[in-house]
Structure formats: structure tokens, C-alpha cells
Amino acid sequence: MAKIRCFSGTPPPLALHKLFGVRSCSNIIKLDTRKKTCAGLNKERESESETPQILKLAVTGVTELLRLFSPSDQTSLQTQMDEFPPSTVDDVLRIIKSDYDNAYFVTGNFTSSIYDPNCSFEDPTIKFRGRELYARNLKLLVPFFDSASIVLQKIEKDVDSDTNFVRASWNLRTNLKLPWRPLISIDGSTIYELDEDYKIVRHVESWNVSAVEAVLQIFSFKFENLDG
Numbered sequence: 001m002a003k004i005r006c007f008s009g010t011p012p013p014l015a016l017h018k019l020f021g022v023r024s025c026s027n028i029i030k031l032d033t034r035k036k037t038c039a040g041l042n043k044e045r046e047s048e049s050e051t052p053q054i055l056k057l058a059v060t061g062v063t064e065l066l067r068l069f070s071p072s073d074q075t076s077l078q079t080q081m082d083e084f085p086p087s088t089v090d091d092v093l094r095i096i097k098s099d100y101d102n103a104y105f106v107t108g109n110f111t112s113s114i115y116d117p118n119c120s121f122e123d124p125t126i127k128f129r130g131r132e133l134y135a136r137n138l139k140l141l142v143p144f145f146d147s148a149s150i151v152l153q154k155i156e157k158d159v160d161s162d163t164n165f166v167r168a169s170w171n172l173r174t175n176l177k178l179p180w181r182p183l184i185s186i187d188g189s190t191i192y193e194l195d196e197d198y199k200i201v202r203h204v205e206s207w208n209v210s211a212v213e214a215v216l217q218i219f220s221f222k223f224e225n226l227d228g
Contacts, residue, residue, distance in 0.1 A: 106148035148174030
């Protein structure tokens with residue numbers, strides 16, 4: 001069995017790696033990073049599978065009804081599609097950070113050029129495909145937010161694995177424009193999976209609460225004045 005050795009100085013030549021199966025510490029760290037990223041994606045999948053099917057159907061149905069009765073607006077989307085074409089992972093990270101700084105989730109305005117047109121989107125309650133559909137779904141939520149904010153807590157990249165990822169951690173707080181003005185507060189993270197052209201092909205959200213707990217916040221009478 002080949003031994004795994006760590007070198008504190010200059011790593012051994014490539015020929016030694018091939019002949020003796022020697023790995024440097026950096027390679028071990030890369031493998032560990034990749035495992036952590038994959039574990040994060042698996043956690044998102046497990047979270048989705050724990051959501052009751054009836055809740056997923058209800059969220060999908062409400063979303064479809066709102067979309068049916070809302071006007072279609074392709075002008076702003078087309079304008080954003082032509083901006084900031086990414087060419088590196090750092091470009092994507094910078095643009096995502098800028099979108100968070102502009103509170104994209106609670107305004108509906110985001111840089112769509114970094115997304116593949118057929119990108120898949122997932123959170124614990126819904127799963128769909130399509131950049132334009134994502135833009136419309138964001139716009140559907142905006143009228144229901146009151147004094148909303150989404151704060152980026154951390155953003156990092158993983159460029160050591162075969163697939164590039166960007167992970168963002170955030171906090172969403174908003175009252176909803178309902179008579180009892182319920183408070184929605186969710187800590188979450190989003191994994192952005194990139195293809196070889198540095199386009200986002202998969203956008204996966206996970207939350208610190210279950211999908212059921214998140215939906216029940218809508219029906220709670222917990223109110224907090226976020227204007228103050």
C-alpha cells in the first residue's frame with residue numbers, strides 16, 4: 001500500500017508522486033475540501049427529502065397561481081443578461097457578493113448573466129429549472145415583503161475539486177404584508193455550482209429550520225418592528 005507523507009518544504013517532483021504514490025499535504029487538504037463540499041450538497045438533498053410532499057405541492061401550487069396572475073416583465077431581465085460576463089470563479093464570487101449587497105432576494109434584482117439559462121434551483125420547499133423562471137419567482141415575492149433585509153454573513157469558493165463551487169451564508173429577516181405582519185427569520189446557505197464556462201448550473205439553498213417550521217412562521221403572531 002502506498003504511503004501518504006506530508007512535506008513541510010518544497011513538494012517532491014511529479015515523478016515521485018507517480019512512482020511512489022506520495023501525496024503532499026496540499027493534496028490531502030484539497031481532498032478534504034472536496035468532501036466537505038459534497039457533504040454540503042448531500043445535506044441539502046437530505047433536507048429536501050425530509051420536507052412533506054404535501055407541503056412541496058402546496059408551495060408549488062401557490063407559486064404557480066401567483067405567477068399566473070402576475071404580469072411578465074422580460075425587459076429588466078434582458079438588460080441584466082448582458083452585464084458582467086464571468087470568466088473566473090473570482091468574478092462569479094464578486095458578482096454574487098454584489099447582488100447580496102444590493103439585497104437581490106428582497107428586491108428581485110440580480111445579475112442573471114452568471115446563470116446558465118437552464119440552471120436548476122432548489123430549496124427545502126420547491127425545485128424547478130430555468131433562469132427566467134427564477135427571476136419571475138423572485139419578483140412574485142417582493143410585494144409581500146415589508147422592511148425586508150438579507151445580510152451576507154460569509155462567502156467562499158472551492159476551486160480545488162473537479163467542479164467549482166461558491167457557498168454563501170446569509171440571514172433573511174422580513175415582516176410580511178399580512179394583517180398580523182408575521183416575522184420571517186431564516187439563517188441559510190446557498191451553494192452555487194459552476195460549469196467549465198463559470199456559469200451557475202445549480203443553485204441549492206438550505207435553511208437552519210425545516211420547511212414546515214419556515215412555513216409556520218407565516219401563521220405565527222410574532223411581530224417585530226424591523227423599521228426601528
